[in-house]
Amino acid sequence: MKETQAPRDGDRRIGRRALLIGGAVAAVATGVLARDELTRLWWRVPGVAKPRKEGEVDYAGARWVAASSANWRMADRPDDYGVDRVIIHVTQGSYASAVKVFQDPEHRAAAHYIVRRNGQVTQMIRELDVAFHAGNREYNERSVGIEHEGFVEKPEDFTDAMYAASARLTARVCARYGIPVDREHIIGHVEVPGTDHTDPGKGWDWKRYLRLVEEAATATT
Secondary structure (H helix, E strand, C coil): CCCCCCCHHHHHHHHHHHHHHHHHHHHCCCCCCCHHHHHHHHHHCCCCCCCCCCCCCCCCEEEEECCCCEEECCCCCCCCCCCCCCECCCCCCHHHHHHHHHHHCCCCCCEEECCCCCEEEEECCCCEEEECCCCHHHHHHHHHEEEECCCCCCCHCCHHHHHHHHHHHHHHHHHHHHCCCCCCCCCCECCCCCCCCCCCCCCHHHHHHHHHHHHHHHHHH
């Protein structure tokens, strides 16, 4: 689950941001910068953020357990970064061990959600924000990460309850951001460029999972 994170937007100095925004405004004045790019830059201005409530979740029925703030960075997605991927992970351990490391500031990685074997969904990072889960900055910014309790080498850990609950969650994420329900946009951690991870592994039933996501999307519609 651990990843090496590139320098984060949060580490940049305000002066650099102000310079970036100033340059963007000047570009707009000359007709060079497109409106959508100005919108992206606007949401990066210090002090500009969507309203937030402590403990609020994005998926109805999810339990909120906050990850360490060292394992994600604040954003205002999809206004500053478009979301077009769901990335499937496996914890390589128990639910409790995943929560523990995601709350550890030294771990430097965490996903938005964890799905347990019994189907319970826990949210640890808001979808608004960029979770450090993919080991690739671009993919972190454009995706929602979903961990699944268990081990890659033990496909029996992927229970019926887990598949069903995860599929409903993914269907809602796809609906929220207009993400197509297909294998180009719902991918495994192993498919992220540059990763050394193998999850969710050969035991993950992609055909079954995509069918369940499609069914959940249809039922929601």
